[in-house]
Amino acid sequence: MEVCGTHTVSIFRHGLRSLLPGNVRLISGPGCPVCITPAATHEAAITLVSEKEGLTLATFGDMTRVPTLKGSLQTAVPAPGSRIKIVYSPEEALEEARREPSRQVVFFGAGFETTIPAIAFTAKRAAAEGLGNFSVLPALWLVPPALRAILEAGEIAVSGFIYPGHVSAIIGAEPYEFVARDHGLPGAIAGFEPGDILLAVHSVLEQAVAGTPRVALEYSRAMRAGGNPVARALMEEVFEPFDAAWRGLGIIPASGLRFRERFAGFDATPKFGLARPGAAGRDLPGCRCGDVLRGVIRPEGCRLFGKKCLPDSPLGPCMVSYEGACLIHFKYGRTRRPSP
Amino acid sequence: MCLAVPAKITRLEDSGQGTANYMGSEVKANFSLVPKARLGDWVIIHAGFAISLLDKKEARETLQLFKEMGAASRR
Ligand code: SF4
Numbered sequence: 001m002e003v004c005g006t007h008t009v010s011i012f013r014h015g016l017r018s019l020l021p022g023n024v025r026l027i028s029g030p031g032c033p034v035c036i037t038p039a040a041t042h043e044a045a046i047t048l049v050s051e052k053e054g055l056t057l058a059t060f061g062d063m064t065r066v067p068t069l070k071g072s073l074q075t076a077v078p079a080p081g082s083r084i085k086i087v088y089s090p091e092e093a094l095e096e097a098r099r100e101p102s103r104q105v106v107f108f109g110a111g112f113e114t115t116i117p118a119i120a121f122t123a124k125r126a127a128a129e130g131l132g133n134f135s136v137l138p139a140l141w142l143v144p145p146a147l148r149a150i151l152e153a154g155e156i157a158v159s160g161f162i163y164p165g166h167v168s169a170i171i172g173a174e175p176y177e178f179v180a181r182d183h184g185l186p187g188a189i190a191g192f193e194p195g196d197i198l199l200a201v202h203s204v205l206e207q208a209v210a211g212t213p214r215v216a217l218e219y220s221r222a223m224r225a226g227g228n229p230v231a232r233a234l235m236e237e238v239f240e241p242f243d244a245a246w247r248g249l250g251i252i253p254a255s256g257l258r259f260r261e262r263f264a265g266f267d268a269t270p271k272f273g274l275a276r277p278g279a280a281g282r283d284l285p286g287c288r289c290g291d292v293l294r295g296v297i298r299p300e301g302c303r304l305f306g307k308k309c310l311p312d313s314p315l316g317p318c319m320v321s322y323e324g325a326c327l328i329h330f331k332y333g334r335t336r337r338p339s340p
Numbered sequence: 341m342c343l344a345v346p347a348k349i350t351r352l353e354d355s356g357q358g359t360a361n362y363m364g365s366e367v368k369a370n371f372s373l374v375p376k377a378r379l380g381d382w383v384i385i386h387a388g389f390a391i392s393l394l395d396k397k398e399a400r401e402t403l404q405l406f407k408e409m410g411a412a413s414r415r
Contacts, residue, residue, distance in 0.1 A: 060387075089388020091370060111387065117373055118389040166384060169392035192345075195406035221398035222346070222384050228392060231373045 001150075001295055003143060004031035004164030005323025006192055012332035014194040024201065027156065027295040028328075030146050030249065031164055033110040034062045034321035036293055037139040038247045040281030042317075043068045044274040045108045045137055046076045052104070052272060054081035057137075058093035059108040061086045066317045067284055090122040090136075097126065097134035106268045110139035113170045116257060117231035120238035123259070123266045135268040138258060140239065143167050144175040145255035146246065151183050156295045160204035161187040162197065165219045170235075172227030173215045180213040188216040189223070238263050245280040247317070248290020287316035292325050299326040299333075306330055346382040346394050360385060 002008055008028045011017060017026055030036050046068065049057040057073070064073040064084060073084055087093055093107040109119055119136060126134040143164060151158065163176055168189045179185050186207030190200035196218065203216040217225055235257070244256025259267045268274065283289065287309070288302040299305050299318065309315040311327055318326035347360035347367065356372035360383065371377050371390045382394035 089368075089370075091388050109387070114391060115387045117391065118370070118387045121370070121372060121389065166386060166391065169384060191402075193406065195402075195409055198409065199405070221395050221402050222392050228373060230375060231391060234373070 001027045001029045001156075001158045001160075002031075002162040002197070003029040003147065004162075004167070005035075005321065005325070005328075006166075007031070007162055007164065007190065007197060008325060008328050009323065010192050010194060010197060012328050015332075016194055016197055019198075020201065024205070026162075026201075027158070028292070028298075028325040029161075029295055030150070030246070030293040031112070031143070032293070032318070032321050032323040032325070033112055033115070033139065033141055034060075034066060035289060035317040035324050036141060036146075036246045036249070037066075037110040037317070038245050038280040039068050039283055040245070040275060040279045041137070041139050042066050042073075043070050043281055044269070046070045046073055048106060048137070048268070048272055048274060049073065049078050049082050049084055050076050051079055052082060053079045054102075055079070055104045055106060056083055056085050056093075056096055056100075057106050057108055058085045058087045058090075058096060060088065060110070062321045063108060063110060065314065065320045067314055067320070069282060069284065090119050094122050094126055094131070094134055097131050098129070101131075101133055104133050104135070106135050106137055106272075108137040108139070108268075110141070112141050112143055112164070112167050113235070114164075114166045116140050116239065117170060117228070117234050120234045123238055123263055124234065126266060127263060132265070135266050135271050136259075137268040137274070138239075138256075140257040141244065141246065142241065142255050142257065144171070144178075145252050146249060147176070147179060149249055149252045149255070150294060151179070151185075153294070158185065158295070160185055160208060160213075162200045162204070163187055163189040163215070165189060165191045165196070165222065168219065168227065169223035170228050170231050172223075173217055173225050176215045180215060184213050186213040186216075188218045191219040191222060246293075247280065247283070248293040250280070284315045287318075289316035289318040289324075289326070292318050299329040302326070347385050347390075349377060349379055349381050349383060349390075352377065352379050360390070 188200035239257035241254040347362035383390035
């Protein structure tokens with residue numbers, strides 16, 4: 001299983017699946033933060049911007065198109081004076097809060113360990129500057145607990161993992177060691193070039209054949225085995241783990257992050273009286289994005305795939321996010337032909 | 341969000357703010373998470389923050405390995 005959506009993109013763009021022998025199958029995992037953020041959280045953002053006046057909801061572009069039973073951020077009608085702003089960094093949201101002190105600015109960013117330090121940095125900076133008009137609607141997810149949940153559920157027979165390169169650049173190799181130790185499964189941390197992925201597949205196979213599972217580091221040009229201690233310390237200072245609900249995976253122990261007491265004022269959830277995350281909410285009827293995220297079905301296994309659910313009219317986040325398996329399969333999967 | 345390709349630092353202020361050249365275009369970035377970064381270093385940027393510093397020696401070795409893989413596949 002390749003855990004990271006960016007790996008899935010690379011695998012499909014370069015046609016790597018077709019290069020592998022029939023007994024080596026790559027399955028896309030839950031590595032799309034936009035996708036695994038449950039419907040209830042997306043709905044909370046829609047409620048926020050449509051009901052509160054004079055507020056800016058700053059978010060990544062993909063997030064605005066996620067369909068829910070309440071529509072999407074893109075189709076939401078903002079309350080008077082409110083608006084949605086697409087940003088590519090949480091710092092842009094902070095900048096807006098500085099510029100307009102009378103306006104409430106809420107950053108809604110879904111992310112894994114790669115994105116969380118940036119959000120922690122931004123919240124800490126807001127605290128230092130006393131910016132009471134800045135807050136975060138958190139959708140912050142930890143990768144290792146999700147892998148544990150997938151393995152413990154035993155729904156699919158995973159025989160090894162390609163670990164996400166940039167999540168690992170933050171957390172290092174140690175957090176995956178339980179996979180080799182407790183489950184006896186090989187794995188390799190990989191970069192995003194096609195060569196990186198083939199190296200990782202090679203390493204996983206080699207470990208499987210030799211019966212020596214471990215966490216191989218195949219991305220040492222861009223990460224250290226210990227990760228990024230500065231980023232991790234920041235994450236730990238600002239956030240604490242809690243049992244979070246993922247789309248498709250249910251509640252996973254200690255798999256999400258929330259603000260620590262000291263930074264609780266930056267949590268948009270209580271600040272604006274939004275429903276507590278923890279509830280997963282309901283997906284659009286027929287959408288099997290949750291099953292796709294667990295690797296239980298391939299996107300093609302969803303009845304709506306490529307028919308009612310298309311990139312222009314998505315019925316689930318897996319067809320919205322550029323890291324979403326349904327979108328990737330749709331974009332690259334169908335045009336791939338076996339070489340003559 | 342995740343720029344999988346590394347970027348080269350082109351401006352670095354004491355505040356940690358600066359710019360990097362990412363595939364030919366200048367992007368704003370915050371370098372506070374990689375305190376060892378210096379002007380001219382290569383970094384991985386994610387959501388506006390540099391999260392990791394590239395090791396030049398390792399990068400060269402990987403590139404060499406990719407070349408060998410390419411050559412092997414053509415044989
Ligand atoms: S194809 Fe569309 S409806 Fe089906 S699982 Fe994917 S996102 Fe959901």
